[in-house]
Amino acid sequence: MSGLEHHFVVPFERSFDAHYGLEYLEPARGRITVTPKLLGADGTVSSGVYAAIAESLASTGTAVEVVPKGLVPFGLNNSTQVVGEVSGGILEGLARCRAQGPSEWLWDVEIGPPGGPPSAICTVSIAVREKRV
Numbered sequence: 223m224s225g226l227e228h229h230f231v232v233p234f235e236r237s238f239d240a241h242y243g244l245e246y247l248e249p250a251r252g253r254i255t256v257t258p259k260l261l262g263a264d265g266t267v268s269s270g271v272y273a274a275i276a277e278s279l280a281s282t283g284t285a286v287e288v289v290p291k292g293l294v295p296f297g298l299n300n301s302t303q304v305v306g307e308v309s310g311g312i313l314e315g316l317a318r319c320r321a322q323g324p325s326e327w328l329w330d331v332e333i334g335p336p337g338g339p340p341s342a343i344c345t346v347s348i349a350v351r352e353k354r355v
Contacts (some may be wrong), residue, residue: 250283250317273302276344279303279317280329299347307340
């Protein structure tokens with residue numbers, strides 16, 4: 223993950239992302255294998271899984287740029303719209319930075335089966351703050 227591991231308070235293998243199975247392909251790109259524990263009562267991937275993926279990819283994409291400057295990214299807002307039903311297979315997420323300001327970055331994230339239409343479309347705002355000691 224681009225050398226960010228030493229900045230984590232919790233080792234990745236003990237993180238929530240590791241728990242639900244997020245694998246980073248690049249800082250703002252990742253995938254999961256859909257397992258029964260990720261399904262909601264209707265048998266499809268829970269909307270919270272999509273929101274978690276989007277938040278993580280946007281936060282990590284921001285962190286790669288700001289952590290070396292002594293700044294820290296914090297999730298500020300996450301609007302996730304589930305637009306397709308998935309009950310198995312692989313989901314890939316790709317976050318694209320739409321805008322960068324001194325205190326906030328805005329990301330668009332699409333998540334869906336590889337090569338298929340998105341199952342979720344997300345907009346995530348990440349706050350950028352000075353690191354507190």
